[in-house]
Amino acid sequence: MSIVQESIPVKIKVKKNKTAYYLILPGIGWLVLFFLVPFFTLLATSLQKPAGTTPDDGYLPALRFSNYSSALSEYYPQFFRSFVFSGIATVVCLLLAYPIAYYMATKATKYRNLMLVLIVAPFFASYLLRTNAWKTILSGDSFVVSILNSLNLLPDGRILNTPIAVIAGLVYTFLPFMILPLYASLEKIDIRLIEAAGDLYASPRQSFLNVVWPLSLPGVVSGTLLTFIPASGDYINAELLGSINDKMIGNVIQSQFIDLRNYPTASALSFTFMALILVLVYLYISRAGTDELV
Amino acid sequence: MTTNRPKVEDLHLVNLTKSFDDFKAVDNLTLTIPAGSFFALLGPSGCGKTTTLRMVAGLEEPTSGQIKLGSEDITSFPPYKRWVNTVFQSYALFPHLSIYENVAFGLRRQKSADIDKQVKAMLELVELTTLAQRKPQQLSGGQQQRVAVARALINEPDVLLLDEPLGALDLKLRRQMQLELKRIQIEVGITFVHVTHDQEEAMTMADTVAVMNEGRIEQMGAPLTIYEKPRTAFVANFLGQSNLFEGTVAGVEGDELAVKVKDTVIYVPLNSTEIRSGRIVLGVRPEKVKIVDQGKTGLPKNQIQGSIHNTAFVGVSTQYEVLSSWGQEISAFEQNVDPSDLGRPGQLVTLAWEPRHSFVLDPDEDLTAGLDTTWDE
Numbered sequence: 216m217s218i219v220q221e222s223i224p225v226k227i228k229v230k231k232n233k234t235a236y237y238l239i240l241p242g243i244g245w246l247v248l249f250f251l252v253p254f255f256t257l258l259a260t261s262l263q264k265p266a267g268t269t270p271d272d273g274y275l276p277a278l279r280f281s282n283y284s285s286a287l288s289e290y291y292p293q294f295f296r297s298f299v300f301s302g303i304a305t306v307v308c309l310l311l312a313y314p315i316a317y318y319m320a321t322k323a324t325k326y327r328n329l330m331l332v333l334i335v336a337p338f339f340a341s342y343l344l345r346t347n348a349w350k351t352i353l354s355g356d357s358f359v360v361s362i363l364n365s366l367n368l369l370p371d372g373r374i375l376n377t378p379i380a381v382i383a384g385l386v387y388t389f390l391p392f393m394i395l396p397l398y399a400s401l402e403k404i405d406i407r408l409i410e411a412a413g414d415l416y417a418s419p420r421q422s423f424l425n426v427v428w429p430l431s432l433p434g435v436v437s438g439t440l441l442t443f444i445p446a447s448g449d450y451i452n453a454e455l456l457g458s459i460n461d462k463m464i465g466n467v468i469q470s471q472f473i474d475l476r477n478y479p480t481a482s483a484l485s486f487t488f489m490a491l492i493l494v495l496v497y498l499y500i501s502r503a504g505t506d507e508l509v
Numbered sequence: 510m511t512t513n514r515p516k517v518e519d520l521h522l523v524n525l526t527k528s529f530d531d532f533k534a535v536d537n538l539t540l541t542i543p544a545g546s547f548f549a550l551l552g553p554s555g556c557g558k559t560t561t562l563r564m565v566a567g568l569e570e571p572t573s574g575q576i577k578l579g580s581e582d583i584t585s586f587p588p589y590k591r592w593v594n595t596v597f598q599s600y601a602l603f604p605h606l607s608i609y610e611n612v613a614f615g616l617r618r619q620k621s622a623d624i625d626k627q628v629k630a631m632l633e634l635v636e637l638t639t640l641a642q643r644k645p646q647q648l649s650g651g652q653q654q655r656v657a658v659a660r661a662l663i664n665e666p667d668v669l670l671l672d673e674p675l676g677a678l679d680l681k682l683r684r685q686m687q688l689e690l691k692r693i694q695i696e697v698g699i700t701f702v703h704v705t706h707d708q709e710e711a712m713t714m715a716d717t718v719a720v721m722n723e724g725r726i727e728q729m730g731a732p733l734t735i736y737e738k739p740r741t742a743f744v745a746n747f748l749g750q751s752n753l754f755e756g757t758v759a760g761v762e763g764d765e766l767a768v769k770v771k772d773t774v775i776y777v778p779l780n781s782t783e784i785r786s787g788r789i790v791l792g793v794r795p796e797k798v799k800i801v802d803q804g805k806t807g808l809p810k811n812q813i814q815g816s817i818h819n820t821a822f823v824g825v826s827t828q829y830e831v832l833s834s835w836g837q838e839i840s841a842f843e844q845n846v847d848p849s850d851l852g853r854p855g856q857l858v859t860l861a862w863e864p865r866h867s868f869v870l871d872p873d874e875d876l877t878a879g880l881d882t883t884w885d886e
């Protein structure tokens with residue numbers, strides 16, 4: 216008996232399913248309308264030149280690149296301060312959030328959901344209101360300040376209107392954005408991996424450094440980005456809790472737009488800020504080596 | 510590896526107990542596992558075998574009792590200070606590390622010399638050299654299993670604990686890995702404590718099998734001994750299959766004890782039991798039982814008349830369920846040497862076996878113990 220092998224060309228008619236494309240259309244439409252259009256409007260505005268001598272005269276379309284150089288040379292301290300403040304706030308957030316997230320992910324089986332609710336709870340109150348509340352809490356005659364003062368912990372005798380207040384406000388505002396991604400990535404770590412590390416002669420400290428920390432890096436990266444990016448653009452905390460010397464770039468852009476109606480400068484600052492953030496995030500992600508994490 | 514370490518020592522469990530709330534997972538277990546042996550803890554899910562293993566590894570704290578390696582009491586040692594390594598059921602390979610780094614993990618923590626040389630030699634042993642730079646999730650189940658073994662073995666522990674390490678593999682691969690593990694154990698000479706619910710696996714691999722049930726050891730010994738001479742109904746039923754008969758002692762005939770089971774007399778060797786009167790339970794393995802047409806002569810001494818109830822052809826053997834004259838179902842397995850004439854249901858037959866193939870159990874036991882055990886975890 217012979218076995219005849221025939222190669223029969225099999226035609227499988229793949230019916231292309233276009234549903235997925237239709238489903239993303241609303242999202243794309245939204246982005247075009249509310250991101251791309253404003254983006255290019257802003258870009259155009261950032262290159263406009265004044266039509267007269269006052270903001271009331273309006274602005275004319277132009278390619279005035281000097282808007283950028285003059286904005287940057289005038290406001291580089293605020294740029295710098297923004298990144299320093301938000302950088303410190305991000306590090307503090309990470310230090311505070313990691314133990315909380317670790318506890319929730321590994322130990323707090325009973326109170327895990329309650330803790331999650333408590334972490335999200337501040338979002339139920341308005342951001343502006345909460346920051347204003349901090350203004351009261353940190354004001355000169357508050358008990359927090361009196362206690363710290365009686366312990367001689369405050370060099371200027373106050374917290375409000377200092378960089379500490381602004382950074383503390385940023386930490387408070389963005390802490391949940393650090394905790395949640397950290398929790399999500401820590402919760403995914405198989406407890407048996409930690410047991411295995413212990414079984415293989417790793418002390419608790421070594422287990423953490425060699426197993427838990429590397430496996431939580433995706434959470435660390437997304438948590439720090441979710442904290443750093445909005446924190447550096449934040450202006451409410453600096454506005455309400457800081458002094459005139461603690462202004463961040465957000466405050467400058469806000470006053471340029473709203474108070475001075477200097478739209479080209481405000482737009483140029485916005486664009487510069489966007490570009491700087493992109494560069495910083497790119498450097499950070501390439502350093503963190505996220506390809507190792509997936 | 511540290512050179513000032515003493516030679517591999519015996520593992521002693523002394524009155525070891527572990528309770529979870531009011532449930533006793535391990536109940537006053539005392540056991541010595543000799544250095545260099547391949548020891549299997551066999552039992553159904555929830556019998557306490559994994560808890561025992563985890564206590565030896567230091568991952569579970571005993572409620573009371575001691576764990577000793579040689580003369581050293583290691584009960585209170587944290588896992589990372591014990592010369593014991595585990596091959597986990599789920600392998601628990603570090604997903605962020607390469608195969609090489611997984612295997613090197615233990616040596617790096619101990620700051621060993623010659624890590625590279627040792628890791629390469631170990632990868633050679635488990636035939637994974639070419640996959641050294643892959644990540645665990647890029648490997649098949651069998652390959653991952655070998656990494657898990659290599660990662661534990663490379664530390665040359667006094668005791669290697671294996672927690673159902675083959676459970677996730679398909680049957681064929683499992684058989685292959687059983688032989689592989691046995692080969693490695695002989696090669697390295699480390700004590701292996703293997704936890705499994707697969708009786709064949711336990712018997713294939715181990716020198717000594719301890720059958721565990723409800724936190725206690727029912728019987729312990731060489732696979733052949735506990736299979737041929739089970740002492741409890743649980744062991745008789747859990748380890749292979751058994752036909753068990755309740756009867757009363759009719760008297761001593763020569764070097765055999767005559768036992769009356771309903772309308773039949775069954776003989777057992779005198780030396781297999783102390784019982785000389787009253788109630789007695791005896792058993793025989795299905796493969797020892799011959800099945801022949803009624804009226805044949807020249808058969809072994811123990812005989813039961815019955816009719817075939819069910820026939821199952823399973824390739825190497827044919828398994829018969831025979832109804833005895835008093836209505837008990839008795840199993841008999843026949844080798845398929847010449848399988849042209851299978852018995853038909855309803856056919857009258859004689860079941861026969863040699864008295865020496867009978868074994869005697871404790872008569873006060875539940876005869877169905879170990880029967881309803883589920884095999885999958």
